[in-house]
Each structure stands twice: as C-alpha cells, then as structure tokens.
Amino acid sequence: MYEGAVQDLIDELGHLPGVGPKSAQRIAFHLLVADEDEVKRLVDALVQVKSRVRFCAVCGNVAEAETCRICSDDRRDASLICVVEEPKDVVAVERTREFRGRYHVLGGAISPMEGVGPDDLSIAQLFTRLADGSVTEVIIATDPNLEGEATATYLARALGTMGVRVSRLASGLPVGGDLEYADEITLGRAFEGRRLIHA
Amino acid sequence: MYLRHLSIGDFRSYARAELALTPGVTTLVGRNGEGKTNLAEAMGYLATLGSHRVSQDAPLVRFGAERAIVRGLVDRGGRETLVELEIVPGRANRARLNRSPATRPREVLGTLRTVLFAPEDLSLVKGDPAERRRFLDDLLVARQPRWAAVRSDYDKIVRQRNALLKSAAPTLGPRRRRRSSRPATGPESEEVAAALRTLDVWNDQLAAAGAQLLYARLRLLRDLRPLLARAYDAVSDSSADARATYRASLHEEVADAIADGQVPTAEELRDALLATLAEQRAAEIERGVSLAGPHRDDLVLTLGELPAKGYASHGESWSFALALRLGAFWLLRHDLGDDPVLVLDDVFAELDAGRRRRLAGLIADCEQVVITAAVPEDVPAELAGTRFTVAKGHVEPAEAPAPGLGSERRPDHEPQRDPRSEPEPDAPPEPESPPEPADGVGTPEAGP
Numbered sequence: 001m002y003e004g005a006v007q008d009l010i011d012e013l014g015h016l017p018g019v020g021p022k023s024a025q026r027i028a029f030h031l032l033v034a035d036e037d038e039v040k041r042l043v044d045a046l047v048q049v050k051s052r053v054r055f056c057a058v059c060g061n062v063a064e065a066e067t068c069r070i071c072s073d074d075r076r077d078a079s080l081i082c083v084v085e086e087p088k089d090v091v092a093v094e095r096t097r098e099f100r101g102r103y104h105v106l107g108g109a110i111s112p113m114e115g116v117g118p119d120d121l122s123i124a125q126l127f128t129r130l131a132d133g134s135v136t137e138v139i140i141a142t143d144p145n146l147e148g149e150a151t152a153t154y155l156a157r158a159l160g161t162m163g164v165r166v167s168r169l170a171s172g173l174p175v176g177g178d179l180e181y182a183d184e185i186t187l188g189r190a191f192e193g194r195r196l197i198h199a
Numbered sequence: 200m201y202l203r204h205l206s207i208g209d210f211r212s213y214a215r216a217e218l219a220l221t222p223g224v225t226t227l228v229g230r231n232g233e234g235k236t237n238l239a240e241a242m243g244y245l246a247t248l249g250s251h252r253v254s255q256d257a258p259l260v261r262f263g264a265e266r267a268i269v270r271g272l273v274d275r276g277g278r279e280t281l282v283e284l285e286i287v288p289g290r291a292n293r294a295r296l297n298r299s300p301a302t303r304p305r306e307v308l309g310t311l312r313t314v315l316f317a318p319e320d321l322s323l324v325k326g327d328p329a330e331r332r333r334f335l336d337d338l339l340v341a342r343q344p345r346w347a348a349v350r351s352d353y354d355k356i357v358r359q360r361n362a363l364l365k366s367a368a369p370t371l372g373p374r375r376r377r378r379s380s381r382p383a384t385g386p387e388s389e390e391v392a393a394a395l396r397t398l399d400v401w402n403d404q405l406a407a408a409g410a411q412l413l414y415a416r417l418r419l420l421r422d423l424r425p426l427l428a429r430a431y432d433a434v435s436d437s438s439a440d441a442r443a444t445y446r447a448s449l450h451e452e453v454a455d456a457i458a459d460g461q462v463p464t465a466e467e468l469r470d471a472l473l474a475t476l477a478e479q480r481a482a483e484i485e486r487g488v489s490l491a492g493p494h495r496d497d498l499v500l501t502l503g504e505l506p507a508k509g510y511a512s513h514g515e516s517w518s519f520a521l522a523l524r525l526g527a528f529w530l531l532r533h534d535l536g537d538d539p540v541l542v543l544d545d546v547f548a549e550l551d552a553g554r555r556r557r558l559a560g561l562i563a564d565c566e567q568v569v570i571t572a573a574v575p576e577d578v579p580a581e582l583a584g585t586r587f588t589v590a591k592g593h594v595e596p597a598e599a600p601a602p603g604l605g606s607e608r609r610p611d612h613e614p615q616r617d618p619r620s621e622p623e624p625d626a627p628p629e630p631e632s633p634p635e636p637a638d639g640v641g642t643p644e645a646g647p
Contacts, residue, residue: 110397112363118397146355146404154400183303184345 006032058129060105060122062087070094070102077101079136083126083155085109085143093141101139104129109147110154118154126155130162137165144171144189201567202242202311202540203279204272209264210286211237212592220567224584227571228597235571235589239315239544242569245271245282246313246540247337248292248304257288273311275537282310308344312531312539316524316546323523324507324516328497335416335498338423338527342534346415353408357494360401365487367394402476409492410469413447416493417462419530420445424460426529431522433561434554435515439502441522448495450475517549525561538566546570547577555579 001007006028013024031039055061056068063069070076070090080101084090090103106121129135140155142148152168159166172190173182182190205218212234227235236252240259243251250259260267267286272279283295284304294304301307322330339346370390424443431441447454453463453471463471475491476483483490500507500519507519531539541562547555547570559579562568572578575586586597 110400112359112361112366112397112401115362115366117363117366118393146352146359150359150400150404153403154397157396157400183348185348 055105059103060087060107060125061090061103075100078134080139081126081129081135081137082139082141084141085148085151089141099139106142106151109142109151111147111150121151123155123158127158127162130159130164133163135164137167140166140168144169200273200275200312200537200540202245202271202569203274204270205238205241205245206268206270207238207241208268208270209261210241210259210267210269211261213237214261214592216592216594218587218594220569221585222567224568224570224582226575226578226582226584226586227569227589227594228575228586229571229573229589231573233589234592235573236317236544238589238594239317239542239569239571241269242271242311242540242542243313243315244286245269245284245307246311246315247340248284248308249337251315251317251319255288256286256292259286260288271311280310282307305344305347308340308347312341312535313542314341314524314528314531314539315542315544316521317542317544318546318549320520320524321516323520324500324511331498331500332493332496334523334527335419336412338530339415339419341527341531341539342419343415346412349408349411349415353405353412353493356401356404356408357489357492360398360405360489361487363397363401364483364489367398368484368487370394371484398480402473405489405492406469406472406476409472410465412493413468413472413496414462414465416496417445417457420498421460421462423526423530426526427522430525430529430561431518434521434525434557435518436553436557439515441507441519442501443523444499444501446497446499448475448491450478514551514554518554521546521550521554521558528565541565541568543568543570545572547572547579548574 002010009028009031010021010024013019013027014021016024019027031042052064053062054064056063056066056071058067058071061068061070063071065072077100080099081104082093082099082101083104083106084093085106085108087105090105093099093103104122104126106123106126108116108121110116110118110121126138130138138155138159140152142151142155156166156168170193172186172193173179179187201222202220205220206216207213208215210216216238218238227238229235240250240252243249244259250256253259265287268283269286270281270283272281281295281297283298284307285293287293292304294301294307296307296310323334336346336350340350371394420443427443428441432438444458444460447457449457449468449471453467456463472491476489479490489495502511502515502519505511507516511519528539528541543562547558550558555577556579559582563581568582568584570578570582570584571589588595588597
C-alpha cells in the first residue's frame with residue numbers, strides 16, 4: 001500500500017478494464033515521473049471525451065454531434081442496417097470498406113448473468129428505425145459467442161414479423177489460415193455454412 | 200500409448216519430482232500421506248485437465264508456491280509428444296505441446312489418455328447423479344476431445360438461463376401475477392411478454408447444445424453397456440447382470456424410450472427438450488433453475504433387478520465402480536486402437552483376494568499400468584513390475600542401493616525393461632525451471 005494520492009490513483013486505474021493491480025501501479029508511477037505537460041494532455045483528453053463525445057441519437061455509435069458521422073452521411077445506403085454490439089465493432093466493419101449501409105449499436109449482448117436483458121439494449125430504437133419501411137435488410141453482426149448468438153436469435157425472432165430481410169454474418173475459417181489449425185467448432189460451423197460453388 | 204516420463208514441480212506435496220516410466224506395470228509403494236496419489240493425480244491431470252480429487256486447482260499447487268508445473272512425455276507407437284501444463288489457481292492454465300504454446304489448454308486433450316481408478320470412484324455407485332454424469336462426459340471427451348467445447352458451452356448456457364430465471368421471477372412468478380389482477384394489458388403484460396421472449400431464446404440455445412450432448416452420451420452408453428456387463432462379471436466372477444440405464448429429464452415418452460436403450464436422433468432430442476422446457480416453465484420460474492436437460496439426468500446402475508445405489512454390498516459397489524472404469528478402458532482401446540494408460544490408485548487394498556487375482560489377470564495385457572499401494576503385498580505378484588518407493592515427496596527406484604541420492608540419476612542396473620521400449624536417452628527431458636514468470640506488469644491481468 002502506498003500513501004494517499006498515489007494509492008488513490010492506483011485504485012482508480014485499477015478499475016479500468018484490462019488493468020490489474022500491477023499494471024495500475026506501473027501506470028501510476030509512469031505518470032508520477034512524467035512531464036507535467038504530458039499529464040495535462042492526458043487530463044485534457046479525458047475531460048474532452050466526457051464533455052464532447054456522446055452517443056448518436058439514431059444508431060448509438062459514438063458521435064460529436066446529435067448524429068454520428070455515418071448517420072449524417074447521405075451517400076450511405078439507408079436501406080441496409082448492420083447491427084453490432086459495441087462502437088468498436090463499427091470501426092471493425094468500417095475497416096473492411098465493404099459495407100456501405102448504416103449501423104445500429106446495441107450497447108452489448110443479452111447476458112442474464114451480467115443482468116443484461118433485451119430492455120438494456122437499444123432494441124426498441126432499432127424497431128423505431130424500421131417502422132417507416134425504408135430499411136430492406138438487417139445484417140446481424142453480433143459476436144460469434146454464446147451471448148452474441150442468443151442476441152442474434154432474439155433479434156431474428158423479433159424482426160421476423162416486420163417484413164424485413166434478416167441475415168447473420170457467416171462464421172467459419174479465417175482467411176490465410178490453415179485448415180488443420182482450425183478448432184473443431186469453427187470447422188463445424190464452416191461446414192454448416194458451406195457455399196455451393198458448382199451445382 | 201504410454202507415459203515415458205513424468206515431471207512435476209510445485210505440485211501438491213512435491214517441490215520437484217522426476218519419474219522415468221516404462222511400458223508394462225509400474226508400482227509406486229509408500230505409506231499413506233507420502234505422495235503416491237499425487238503422482239497418479241498428476242497423470243490424470245495431464246490427460247483430462249482436471250483432478251479426480253478436487254474441482255478447484257488451488258489445492259494442486261504446493262503451499263506457498265505460485266504455480267504448479269506438470270510435464271509428461273508421451274510415447275505413442277514410437278512417436279513422442281511432450282505435454283506441459285502450468286497450473287495457476289484462479290487463472291486459465293497454460294499449455295505447451297512439444298514446446299510450442301497451445302492457444303487453448305483444451306488442445307492438449309487426447310495427447311495422453313488415462314483411465315484412472317481411485318477410491319473416490321466408489322461415489323460413482325454410491326454418490327450423486329453429478330458423479331455419474333461427470334464419468335460419462337469425461338469419457339466422451341477422452342474419446343473425442345471436441346466434446347470438451349460442447350460441454351463447456353452447455354454449462355455456460357445453463358448458468359445464463361438460470362440467471363435469467365432468477366431475475367425474471369419477480370416479473371413472471373406467481374406472486375406478481377396474483378397482485379396484478381388488472382386485465383392483461385399495459386406495460387406489465389408487455390414486460391411479461393419480453394421476459395418470455397428472452398426465455399425462448401435461451402430455450403433454443405439449451406435445446407440445441409443439450410441435444411448434442413445428450414445424443415453423444417446415449418451413443419457412448421450404447422457402446423459401453425456390453426463392456427460394462429462383461430467387466431463386472433469378470434471382476435466379481437459372477438453373472439450378476441450389471442446394467443447402466445440412462446434416466447433423461449425429458450417427458451415420459453422419450454425418457455422411457457431412452458431408458459429402453461433406444462437412441463433418438465439429435466433432432467428428436469432437441470424437440471423433446473424444447474417440449475419438456477415448455478411443460479416445466481411454471482416450475483422453473485418458481486424455483487429459478489433449469490429443470491430439464493443433460494445437467495439433470497442420471498445414470499441408474501442396477502445389479503439384476505436392484506439398483507446398485509443403496510442395495511449393493513460394499514464389495515459389489517467396488518466391483519461396479521471398477522467395472523465402469525474397466526469398461527471405459529476397453530472402449531477407448533477399441534475406439535482408438537491404442538491403449539490408454541491405466542492408473543490404479545490405492546485400489547488393491549480395497550479388494551478381496553479373489554478380485555485382486557481376477558483384476559490382475561484382466562489388466563495383464565495393458566500397454567502401461569501404474570499402480571499405487573501402501574502395502575506392496577496387496578498387489579498380486581504377477582503385477583510387481585518396476586517398483587518405486589515414495590517417501591516424503593521423493594520418488595526412488597525401489598532397488599536403489601542408497602536411498603536419498605535423489606531421483607535424477609537412474610540406478611546403474613536397469614529394472615526389468617520392456618523389449619518394446621527403445622534405449623532411453625539418459626537425460627529426462629531437461630527439467631528446466633518453470634516457464635518465465637509472466638512479468639505481471641507487462642501482461643494484462645485479464646486475458647482475452
């Protein structure tokens with residue numbers, strides 16, 4: 001245990017995701033001996049992010065205005081919505097430059113153990129977006145784990161009645177990998193989702 | 200296959216121990232509490248990533264140490280594989296295969312296969328259904344390692360679903376319904392509908408994974424049944440008709456068919472699970488636990504007309520437990536065309552002379568058998584094999600002229616050698632120090 005301010009800093013850093021007690025201690029001592037300017041810049045960035053950044057009123061992505069950059073971009077295809085769990089997933093899909101539609105960020109996945117139910121996700125907002133009939137396809141891109149699958153199933157069932165195409169991202173083999181290194185579950189999924197290349 | 204070398208560090212009572220093994224029989228002799236079972240446990244852990252004695256890893260690590268290391272050199276038809284496990288309580292194990300790190304410890308499953316019989320196995324007969332489910336699932340994984348993933352997915356689904364049932368109780372439970380005598384409209388009925396929709400989703404997940412697991416267990420049992428009966432009769436020198444009947448937590452029709460030994464298709468099982476979940480809904484909500492699925496099933500063991508649990512004598516219970524393990528051994532031998540390593544921990548002391556002799560005859564042809572015993576005379580003479588003495592956390596070849604020299608050097612005269620084994624390199628796989636302690640600062644504490 002350290003004294004007062006230092007320990008307070010370590011405790012606060014320790015609350016961050018992925019930072020354990022030892023890493024927290026290391027960061028705290030780095031800050032302690034760092035340039036005053038460097039620390040000021042960090043403090044500024046923290047304050048800015050809390051005051052300027054908010055969540056897009058339409059899709060729930062991070063935004064610096066009422067709506068995010070993607071939702072206010074007219075060139076994006078408004079008939080396609082890609083549903084993801086977190087804003088960082090938007091970045092991941094954007095990196096592909098394949099998808100030209102818009103997004104919907106749920107804010108997590110259904111996980112009863114963590115007390116997250118459908119009501120805690122922005123599913124009602126998604127329905128509102130679909131109400132005017134301009135969206136023709138919803139692509140569900142939740143994580144391929146238990147919670148992501150449960151969320152996808154839930155959405156598929158709920159959207160089934162809305163007359164909109166619902167698709168799910170394929171899961172299978174990583175590109176550039178070796179078949180022999182794929183685990184059995186991935187390989188099993190790849191078989192299930194196999195594609196006809198010559199009928 | 201056989202285990203050519205076992206090396207452990209900070210495991211249970213051992214600071215370090217090296218054990219060079221040969222095909223055929225090896226007997227570890229030592230008084231109670233000297234650490235024989237710890238060696239058997241380490242072998243089991245290499246094969247299953249779990250202990251047969253405790254469900255948590257903490258007791259496996261020597262008191263005061265941070266991590267335990269278990270290392271085994273497995274020889275399968277002349278091909279050697281080195282499996283290394285690092286056990287750190289409260290964290291995921293780390294595993295290496297032939298010195299390269301495995302992405303998941305699960306990948307090492309199947310490299311070494313053991314069938315371990317220990318006094319704890321009496322609970323297979325006398326204990327809770329959970330013991331018998333574990334027996335089936337462990338055997339399933341030993342047979343086809345991919346079931347480890349299905350099993351852990353299924354467990355997680357049940358935990359998620361139970362959490363949902365508990366949290367939904369105030370919305371769906373009887374108390375709430377009584378209070379809201381208003382017509383079923385408004386936000387409250389909307390809330391109920393939403394909770395039910397979520398439950399449906401988890402029903403789908405449970406039924407899909409549960410049907411796979413159930414289907415696999417039933418096929419396993421179909422193959423195991425004849426071997427079990429044969430093993431029981433051979434061990435007890437009787438024709439007692441030892442049977443294992445699967446009791447599924449499904450509605451009667453399907454459960455009866457399964458008890459009759461039929462194996463429905465995975466789709467039929469999934470539908471039956473969904474139907475049963477629908478029937479049980481009210482009860483599940485009231486109790487806050489999932490009431491149908493493979494996690495509620497049992498394997499009923501019977502001798503003739505009577506259930507073994509409660510009716511079988513002590514000797515019969517032992518024979519039954521032993522028959523389950525022997526049956527498992529024969530099943531794996533048949534499946535893989537290769538013998539698993541048979542580990543008999545403190546077993547002979549519990550058996551009468553006749554059973555000892557018959558067991559000795561049954562296992563004489565196994566590729567490798569490791570036996571622990573407190574009293575060497577308990578082990579039938581034909582199983583003497585290579586003998587080691589275990590005392591105060593040290594293992595010595597029993598013939599060593601000067602005990603206390605440490606076990607790193609092999610004695611000059613070799614204990615009886617199996618002709619199949621090639622001349623061994625004198626040095627065991629270098630007993631290097633435990634892998635670099637993760638510099639706790641650099642690595643994020645919560646792994647991906």
